[in-house]
Amino acid sequence: MILTIFGYPKTGKTLLFNLLTEQNVEISKFSSSAQEYHKSVVDVPDHRLKALADHFETPPVYAKIEYLDTGAIAIGEVKNSMFIDLIRRADGLIHIVRAFEDSEIIHPKGSIDPLRDLDDMEEEMKSIDFISIEKRLERLEIDIRKIKTKELLEEYELQKKLKEFLEEGHPLREYAWTSREEYLVRGFKFLSQRPIIKLINTDESSYHQFADYHEKMENHSLTLVFCGKIETELLELDPEDREVFQQEYGLEKYDYIKENLIKKSYELMNLISFFTVGKDETKAWTVEKDSTAFNAAGKIHSDIQQGFIRGEVIEWDKFLEAASFAKAKELGTLRLEGKEYVVSDGEIIHFRFNK
Ligand SMILES: Nc1nc2c(ncn2[C@@H]2O[C@H](COP(=O)(O)OP(=O)(O)OP(=O)(O)O)[C@@H](O)[C@H]2O)c(=O)[nH]1
Ligand SMILES: [Mg+2]
Numbered sequence: 001m002i003l004t005i006f007g008y009p010k011t012g013k014t015l016l017f018n019l020l021t022e023q024n025v026e027i028s029k030f031s032s033s034a035q036e037y038h039k040s041v042v043d044v045p046d047h048r049l050k051a052l053a054d055h056f057e058t059p060p061v062y063a064k065i066e067y068l069d070t071g072a073i074a075i076g077e078v079k080n081s082m083f084i085d086l087i088r089r090a091d092g093l094i095h096i097v098r099a100f101e102d103s104e105i106i107h108p109k110g111s112i113d114p115l116r117d118l119d120d121m122e123e124e125m126k127s128i129d130f131i132s133i134e135k136r137l138e139r140l141e142i143d144i145r146k147i148k149t150k151e152l153l154e155e156y157e158l159q160k161k162l163k164e165f166l167e168e169g170h171p172l173r174e175y176a177w178t179s180r181e182e183y184l185v186r187g188f189k190f191l192s193q194r195p196i197i198k199l200i201n202t203d204e205s206s207y208h209q210f211a212d213y214h215e216k217m218e219n220h221s222l223t224l225v226f227c228g229k230i231e232t233e234l235l236e237l238d239p240e241d242r243e244v245f246q247q248e249y250g251l252e253k254y255d256y257i258k259e260n261l262i263k264k265s266y267e268l269m270n271l272i273s274f275f276t277v278g279k280d281e282t283k284a285w286t287v288e289k290d291s292t293a294f295n296a297a298g299k300i301h302s303d304i305q306q307g308f309i310r311g312e313v314i315e316w317d318k319f320l321e322a323a324s325f326a327k328a329k330e331l332g333t334l335r336l337e338g339k340e341y342v343v344s345d346g347e348i349i350h351f352r353f354n355k
Helices: 013-021 047-056 084-089 114-146 150-167 179-184 204-213 228-235 239-249 257-268 293-300 302-306 316-322 325-331
Strands: 002-006 038-043 064-069 092-098 196-201 215-218 221-226 271-277 282-288 308-315 335-337 347-353
Touching: 002 013, 002 084, 013 038, 013 064, 013 092, 013 196, 013 228, 013 257, 047 271, 047 282, 047 316, 092 114, 092 257, 114 150, 114 196, 150 179, 196 257, 204 221, 215 257, 221 257, 228 239, 257 271, 282 293, 293 302, 293 308, 293 347, 302 308, 302 347, 308 316, 308 325, 316 325, 316 347
Parallel strands: 002 064, 002 092, 092 196, 196 221, 271 347
Antiparallel strands: 038 064, 215 221, 271 282, 308 335, 308 347
């Protein structure tokens, strides 16, 4: 899964990237070379996988997230940005805005107003989608005059609906997509259709001022508030000192962004994990909520999917209670399930298949 961090200049993108990936990319108060971007792949932490790996004495293989940190994008310039492909390519977006004060760091708008900046970016993304849709509609009108295929007509109606939806002021992620509709416009990678985490980067003094935005989940968008610079400083301390300073800053109940963001992105993007265990490795797999055992098998290998016979399924903690598959069978906690079985978060699945 790819998550792309983007935003206006000097909002703390690279500082966030460092926190999420434990890298040490240089950050600066002054304008940097906007040409470069950073990339890093991290493990998705999962205590359940760790416990299973300990039991089987095999290495845990965590699910992975690839984070991309783009350079600054000037206001109004998303459409011309060299990073637009990195934004389109993402499975989910992280848009970060500045709420922290620092008189030495110039804000391109001359004042600090994170909610305004969130809206500005939303408008830019919607208007880029609007322009792509208008162009596509013109093209479709020409094509349909030549040949009227069912699919072209279907797409034409949909693009018109999407255009109206944008005109009413909604981002495309709020549209009630059917899977057929998603399929029809899959090639467009609309920016406002991507699930998005809106991150407000603030100091301890205004952290509580944004309390309404601490975990605001709505229509495939989630807003979170964090203190980038303070968090970086806190992480350099020993855990006991950290608590003392957190109290001093009034951040007793602070959620550190690295784990919080991953946990919340899984919720936002409707993702769950299942596990496979074996003599070589204990592995976490990511699938969409409501995936069937058949879909899950396909994640691992097309041969397993094609030869699917059944899945032996057990919740990770029930397995550890039983301590072996034989015992779990005896206790009745290990179940046999068919292709249509809907996988739940935290299950171990052992696939039986015809080779
Ligand atoms: N006070 C304060 N300063 C911050 C915070 N986050 C970032 N900064 C400062 O803002 C400056 C820019 O940080 P970067 O992480 O480089 O920001 P960026 O968005 O990657 O910048 P560009 O890539 O140049 O657009 C640095 O001097 C940081 O120390 C924060 O939460 N509080
Ligand atoms: Mg940067």
